[in-house]
Every structure is written in structure tokens, then in C-alpha cells.
Amino acid sequence: MRLMTGGLSRRSVLGGMAGGLALSSVAGTAWSRGADHRERYVPLAVGTGGGPAGSDRVHVLKVGPDTAHTVLVMVPGMFGAANDFRLVARDLVAALPGVQVWSFDRREESLADRAGFAGADPLGYYLDGRYRALDPAASGFAAGWGLARTLEDLRTVVRAAARGGSRRVVLGGHSWGATTAMAYAAWDFDGHPGYRDVSALVLVDGGVHGAFDGTDAPVQNSPEQVKERLAAIDGGAVFDMTLSGVGLGDRAESTQIWYQLAGWYAHRDPDGRSVLQPRMPEALRPAVPVTNAGLLGVLVDAGFGWPNDISVHSGHLADSGDVRGWVDTGITPIGRVATAYAGGPEPAVWEWYWPARLSVDLDVTDPYQDTDLARSLGLRLRHAAGLDVPLYAFETSYAKGTIVSAAREVVANSRIPYGAYETDNGMNHLDPLFAAPSQNTLTRTLVPFLRGVLLA
Template sequence: MRTGTVIASAAMLVGSLGVAPAAGTAAPQSRPWRDDYISVAAGGPGPARTDRVHVYRVGPAHARLVLVLVLVLVLVPGQFVAAGEFRNLARGLATRLRDTEVWAVDRRQTNLEDPAGLLTGDPDRAADYYLGGHYRTTTAQSAPYVGQWGLTVAVNDLRQVVLAARDGGRRQVVLGGHSWGATTAMAYAAWDFHGLAGYRDLSGLVLIDGGVHDAFAGEGDIYRVTPDQARSGLGQIAAGAVFDPTVAMGRTETFQILQELAGLYAQKMPDAPSTLAAHLPPGLQPTRPVTNAGLLRWLYVEHPLVADLSANPDYTSVEALADVFGATRPQGFEWYWPQRLTLDLSAADPFVRTATTDVLGLRVWHGHEINVPLYSFQSGLTHGTVNDAARWVVDQSRIASATYAGDDKMTHVDVTVAEPDHNPMLNSLVPFLQNLDNQR
């Protein structure tokens, strides 16, 4: 997800880096199967408790033979969205691709959240915890270091994920993302890591309804940041504007918490009358009494705040929305989005080195060298500019193989949240990944 005009609409070396696996769900497979959430230490600006990223893993833990590589798909969520966004898609891909493990990454921002209420699994207790103001909030005053959490920090964190997934070169890694997560994936591929281009560690790129170089133009979002605008943005951040305020409704995290509570209620008590509805801001409140499932339908199908947050019931059921947004490990939303990351991603969108990227220290220097296969899928959100932008990337690089697909009736939410049996993107994404696997 990436904000538009109103709502604009990345872990982990097992063993030596101290991974702490969470309880997962075993699947009936002939080989060990993982469905878990793990964390590992990472380095970066801020206190030690924030130097940690997380990943949701789904799929076979090992290949059938030691010499057979496991194709690992690492997915990066979009703006204000967390790894839980990929829950349905990850499970759908992993069950269709027996040699593929899917990793969905939670950025370091999730360390700022207080999930205690959600982790009870009880929507009434969770609502009391958050609506009653009992939870720990994070502010610019309590976390000024977030002002340094831009694209440089994000891609360096993501590099730890990619290197861990490669397992010393024993596995291939395909890097992908949704919305601005796709932008982040492309920035990683073009990034200069002390003389080594990011794409050299990858076997493919997957862009899901996002990308670079005017990918979002069809929605009305064209990013052109001048050097002076970049300096001004840095000044505002240094003065205390460390969090992106686009979806702020009171506190920075209020909107996201309300969405997760709505998902939890719809998951646990779908047919009960909604008590949460009365706590929503006026612009979100239903105009009639609704059940908990009805509230989620109102928010995403009948009366979405913006197009980025709409769902087409032909692809995404209320049950699917509840399964994703009512989940607790991983969660569906990211509460705190750094303003520096918004500035950097906007400045990196042209996907070439500019005076602005130099001002911001963005090392997106190797886009023209990228030579790994690319997959791009677009919904109806941008009216074709996602795939147009992907074609520009291919034309300006050394990419020899590309797949373009889409469905204009799908929404920005549908492409990742829809149940796998109702998600036409899998009809083209699965063969793309199979072909990469067959080429190893």
C-alpha cells in the first residue's frame, strides 16, 4: 500500500544471528514445513531494542536434496502495511511451489509498536487496551532517531534478509514487494553496497502493483523532488517531523489500530453487532448499524477511504480481510512510518542518480546494469502505468526476460489479500517462479 493524494498509498540468519522462532502452524508435508514469525538483530541508528527486523516464513524448510536449491521469495510490504499483508499470498505460493519458501519482511518500525492488546486474541480486551489509552505510544519526542530511518537504513536491513535467505549461496533469492515495497525492491537491486550492486545477490525481481519511474502516475502521483525540496524535508525532519502524518487521526498510529481492531472483531465475532463502529472518526463511521463483519465490509468494500484501501468482493472476501488485518503475528498494518522514508522513496522514483539523490545520500547507482528476470503485475489502480514503468526499467537495463500481467478489475488490496483460489495473479506469478527454479 502506498498513499495517494489523501492516503499515500523490508532477517535472518538462522543460528548464528540469534533467531527466535515464534510458534507456527505445521502443514501436512513430507518435508519440514514452516509457518512462523522470526526475529534477528540488525544494526542501525536508534536504541538496541529497535535494531531488529522480523520475517514471516512460509514453506518447506529444506529442499528435497541437499544439492537442490530452494528458491526463496522475499516480499516487502508497502507503506503503512506490515508482513501480515502477505499472509494469504505467501501460503498460496508456498503450497503451489513445493521448492519455494516465502519470506515476508517486517521493517524495524514494528519494534516501536505495543501489540499487547492484540496478542490477547480477544477483541473486547484489545479494544479496551487501545481505545482506553492503556497502551504504550511512540512519539517524535520519545523516538527522535526515527528521523534517520530512511531508504539507506531500509535497504541495509533488507540486505541482511537477502544474505540470510541466500544461505551462503546455497539458495536463490527472488526479491519482490507490493506498492512502495516494489519501489524498495527496485532500489535494493540498483543500490551500491560499497561497490557491489544489490541485484548481484538476486535471481529475479517481482513487482506487485508498484515500482519506480512513474509507476503510480496513472493514480495521479508523480514524484519529482528537487535538491532544495530535499534539504527542506531534511530540515523539517530534524525539527521533529519524524513520522509521516498522512493517515494520522489524532495520534500517528490511531488509524492503523482501528483497522486491526476491526479485523480482529470480524475474525472472532463476525455476526455480533459492532461496538467498534461508534469509536471510528466521523469520516469512517457507517451510516447504519452493522455487524463486525459488516464494519469491515463498510471500510473496504462499500465506503473505502481512498481507492488504495478498497477491495473487490469478487476477489477478496470479508473473511480474507479479517484473516489478514485481524492477525497478530504478523500484523497487517505498520503503525509508524518514517517521514524520511517517504522523502527518500519519492526522491528515488526516477531510478537514476540525480542531484537530489546525492543530497539524500541515496546510492541508487546501478539500475542500468540489472540483468535478472523481472515480473510485474498491475491492478486497475494506476490504469496501466505500473507495467509501463516496468517496461521502461527493462528498456533501460540489461534485463533479458520480463513478464507483464494484470487485471483491471482487481484493486490495490486484492492483489495481496485475496484468497489464493480467487487471485488471478498466481496464474502468471507461479509459472514465472517455476521457470526461475527450473533454470538453477
């Protein structure tokens, strides 16, 4: 996810509420966690970041066999977390024996209190304020959690995946996670170009070189904008507050909690009457009683006016009934969204505390050049021209074509041997993460690309 800082519109807050052959055989196959398809969420120790106890670590959601010879490491986008890729990972591993998928949770995930989702009353725990909230005024450490910190952490993950060079590593990401992967490839790690650590790059609806120019709000990286944003961080605004524009609360974590709660109840009791609906802000509350699945649909489906970057094509509320349920008619069944949102207490789909400095650094990374501004921020983007590994780029309707055009420019200005470019304008920004396997163009086209990497 890469949410725009220009304010979130929901049609004026509801406007009145009203090689794919191999994968085709997977579409009807139920997922099972056998010995070769385990899912584990494991911590990795990383360098000191100055945060509270327990924060000097990252986590990885591993899907697939540990005996795999190739590991696809995926980085979630803005406010995204490891469970963004759980469903895609299952589908890829089922289609490609010999591949394991690692989904990266940044160190910020250690700051979230998810204990309530392991109990019987998560609604009360979170909405009645019993959870451990992080005070921005006491979180000055996060002012230093920018791209350099993230990439050093990510390198720990990449090296662990490689097992001393005995396994191939493919690095990718979604949205700003794709930008992060590209930054890693061009980064100078004390004289070692990042791209030498990986065998290929996978960009899902994100990237650099103007990848987001087709959205309603491109990157904000002029020297004047950067200076203003850094001053705000120095003044204590250490967390990005974009999601507060949704209208579900004014804390950094408020919206994320609401969405995970909606997923939790929709996963456990989809047809029961929504327990969250009475607690919702009036402007966002459905006008008719809805089920738990119905409320999740209202929060995520594009038909209710949510911006492209936080919505999917799922379906609609039932036309009648005392309590309206959810009817799946789109490419992304609401049950799959609920499964992803309710994956645990951990991992989760939403990151609670996104550092504002990371937002600044990723915007400045967009030109993909070793500029004076980049150097002033400690961004070591010195090796973009040397990239020499294959690249896959996938775009939805989100950026209106600029994801692929930007990827083509990267390839043209580097030593990348070939690029694979795929487009599905019937998808919104989050559909590739949760869509049904039979209708997911991302997995259908990524499989042959990865197979080519395996055979190289």
C-alpha cells in the first residue's frame, strides 16, 4: 500500500452510503500445511535502532519448504505487513515446487500491541483503550527509522535466505515495497552493490523513476517539500498520519486497528450481525444492519468509494434482509480478505506505526539517482546503472500505466538482461494480494517468470 498524503476521499465520505498453465491446476486445490508447506513466523535479530526493548528485530513469514533452492523475499508497501503476501505465497508455492516465499515485517511491527486478538474480546481491548498505545512524544527514536535502517534490516533477511550463497534469492515488493526492493538493488553496502545479492527483481504495482506519476498524488520530493517534512519530524511528527484521513480515529494506529478488527470478526463469524457497526463513526456507519462480513466488505470494496490504493473488487451487500450479508461477485472474495486480515494475532496485514522519515526517503528514492538531495539524506543509490538481473513488473489500474513505463525506463538505463511486463486494469491496488487464484493475473504471470529464474 502506498497511500496518498493529499487526503483520502471516499466520494465525500460515502456520498450517501448507498506460464499460467501450471497455476491453473492450483486454482481448485485446497491449501494444506504439510511437512513441505509449513508456515512459520520467525524473528531475526538486526542492528540497534534505539527503540524500546524487543524492537531490534524483524520478522519473516515463511511459506513453503525449507528445502527450497530459491527464496522469493517480498516487502510490503506503506502500512503493509507480512500477511499481505500469505495468500499469494501459498499459491506460488503450490505452483512452483522448489520455491519458498518469505514475507518481510519491518522492525516497526514490534511496536504494535496485538495481544487483544488472542483473547475473547478484541473489540473491548482496542476500542475501549486497554491496549498499549505508542505515544509519538516518547518515540523520538522513530525519527531515525528511514530507508537506510530498513535496507540494513532487509539485508539481514536476504542473507539469511541465501544461506551463505547456497540458495537463489529473488527480491520483490508491493507498492512502496517494490520501491524498497529497487532501492536495495541500487544501494551501496560498503562497496557491495545490493543487486549482487539477488537473482531477479519483482515489482508489484510500484517502483521508481516515476512509477507513481499516474496516481492522483505523485511523490513529494522537491527540496522545499523535503525540508518541510524533515522539520515536521524534528518537531515530533515521527509517524506518518495519512491513514487518519479515513475517519476511523486520529491516532497513528486507529485505522489499522479498525480494519484488523473487521477482518477478525468476519473471519470467525462472517454471517453474524456486525459487532463493530454500532461503534463506527456515524459518517462511515452503514445505514442498514450488516453482518461481520458485510462490514468488512463496506470497508474494503471499491464500490463504496474507497480510493484505489486501499480497495479491492469484492462484491456488494445483499439487496434485502433484516441484516445484510455480503455477496461475492468480484475477483477478490471477502473471505480471502478476512483470512489475510485475521492471520493470527501475528502476522497482520497492517503496520501500525509507519515512520514519517521512511516516507520522505522513499519519495526521494523515486528518481533512482545518486543526487545531492539523496546523499544529504544518507541514501546510497550508487548502482542503478549496474543492475544486471531480470525484472518483472506488474501493474493494476492504480497508476494508469506508469508502473510499467517506469520499469521499462529502469531496464533501458541499466544492464538488466530482460524485463517482463504485465497489466491488469480490472484490478485495484490491493486485488493482486488477495484475489482468488483463478482470477489473479499476478500469480498467473509471475509463475512463468519465476520458473525462468529457477531454470537459469
